[in-house]
Amino acid sequence: MTERLPHPGRSDARDNRARILDAARAVFGEEGLSAPMREVARQADVGPATLxxxxxxxxxxxxxxxxxxRRACHGAVRDALADPDPWHGFRSLIERICELHAHSRGFADAFMTAYPETMDFAADRDRTVHAVAELARRTQRTGHLRPDFVVDDLILMLTAHQGLQHTPRAARLTASRRYAAYVIQAFRSTPESGPPAPLPPAPRLRLAEAR
Known part of the structure; x- marks a missing residue:
């Protein structure tokens, strides 16, 4: 039987697809979802027709x-709900959501706006909101989460977190970790026993200069 050799056209197509996705992660990750498709094609070194x-x-x-x-977000929700310690699960979910958003401006845009009129990201957001609501109920029963926390506080937190997207990537990741730590402290109803845990390092940020 003659061995069938791989079709060179299929290999080229796979390579083009991989380059397009790598370029899209870079472009949307730094510029957000407003970045044009032609910029993705340019960085992928393919023509618009191929894209x-x-x-x-x-x-x-x-x-x-x-x-x-999206898979990482699903995993974060699943792990948080399965955690036997509700406060630890709640805290971990906040940290992981902030980290996912800090790594990619485009993912943060998609998660917060359900862009572009599709149920994919809306379902992810709803799943996360429902998980936080369930974790909040469990954690409030333990006395660790302040009783006046409402799930809308999560949306408020993530909306404020989007302001970090305009900072350089390295500073953005550092700022996100510190921001998450402050938020978690604010959500806790009682101080931790002993001295408070140190905050993550502070990033070097500058106010935008007036033009």
Whole structure:
């Protein structure tokens, strides 16, 4: 029997698709979802026709680009709900959500706005909100979470967190960790026994200069 050799066209198509997704992660990750498709094509070193052959719409490209982040978000929710310590699960979920958003401006945009009119990211957001609500009820029963916490505080927290997206990447990640630590302290109803845990390092940030 003659061994069937791989078709070179299929290999080229796979390479093009991989380059497009790598470029989309970089472009959307730093510039957000407003970045044009032509910039993705330019960074991937492919023509517009090749880009649209693989991803006919921007929505399709965004959904595929952030598939790994969506799986990580699902895992964070699952782990938090399974944690036998409700406060630890609640705290870990806040930290992991902030980290996912800090790593990619595009994913943060998609998560917060359900862009672009698709249920993919809306379902992720709803799943996370419902998980936080369930964790909040459990944690409030233990006395660790302040009794006046409401799930809308999560949206408030993430909306404020989006302000970090305009800082350089390295500073953004550092600032996100410190921000999450402050938020968790604010959500806790009683101080921890003993001296408080040290905060993550503070980033070097500058106020935007007036133009």
């Amino acid at each position: 649209y052959r693989h991803f006919p719409t921007k929505r399709a490209l965004i959904v595929e680009t952030f598939a790994a982040q």
